[in-house]
C-alpha cells in the first residue's frame with residue numbers, strides 16, 4: 385500500500401468513526417412556563433437531545449444520578465449526546481419543581 | 491396617628507398574610523403592583539446576600555434569585571405596557587415593602603453563618619407567603635387573562651425557588 389493510499393484509508397476510517405451511529409436520532413425536550421415536556425422521553429445511547437428553553441429564565445437539566453448536568457440559557461437551545469444507558473430522573477437545579485424522566489436504551 | 495401606628499404594627503406582626511387576606515377585591519393595576527413589588531423585595535434581599543453571604547451555595551442561590559426575579563419583572567413590565575395598565579400602589583404593596591425593609595435591616599446586623607441561615611430561612615418563609623398570596627388572592631382576583639397567566643407562571647417560579655431555598659437550607663443544617 386502506498387503511503388498516499390494508506391493515508392486515504394486512514395482518513396476514511398476516521399470519518400467512519402466520527403459519523404453518527406446508524407439509528408441515532410434527535411429528540412427535542414422543551415422547557416416552557418416552568419414545565420418540561422414531554423415529561424417522559426425514551427431515547428438511545430448516541431441520540432442527541434435538543435434542550436429548548438422557551439422561558440425568560442435559565443434552566444438546567446440535572447440528572448439525579450450525576451450522569452449529566454446541562455444549563456440552558458433563556459430562549460436558547462442546547463444539544464447534548466447521550467452516552468450512557470439507564471432510566472434517569474432529572475430536574476432543574478434552579479427550580480427543583482421542574483422534573484422529568486429520560487429512559488436511555490443501550 | 492397613634493391608632494394608625496398600632497394598626498400598622500399589628501399588621502406587620504402577622505406578616506403579609508393579614509394584609510393580603512382581608513377584604514376588597516384587588517384590581518389588575520393593584521395586582522400588577524403587588525407582584526412587581528414582591529419581585530423587587532426578593533431582588534433587594536438577594537443583592538444584600540450576594541455581598542454578605544459567606545457560603546458559596548447561599549451566594550449562588552442569591553444570584554439565581556436576582557437573575558430570575560429581574561427577568562420576571564421585566565416580563566411583567568412589558569405586559570403592563572402592552573395592556574396599558576399602570577401599576578397602582580396600594581396598602582398591600584406598602585405593607586410588603588415596609589416589612590421587607592425591616593427584615594433587610596434585621597439581616598444587615600447579622601454576620602457569617604448566622605446571616606446565611608437567617609437569609610435562607612427568610613427566603614423559604616417569604617416565598618411561602620407570596621405563593622399563598624398568589625394562589626388564594628392574586629390569581630383568583632386577576633381579570634385580564636394574560637395577567638392571570640403571567641401570575642400562574644410566577645407561582646410556579648416562586649414554588650421552584652421555595653424548593654431551591656429548602657434544598658440550600660437542608661444542605662446547611
Ligand SMILES: [Cu+2]
Nearest residue numbers: 443476478479
Ligand atoms: Cu428552571
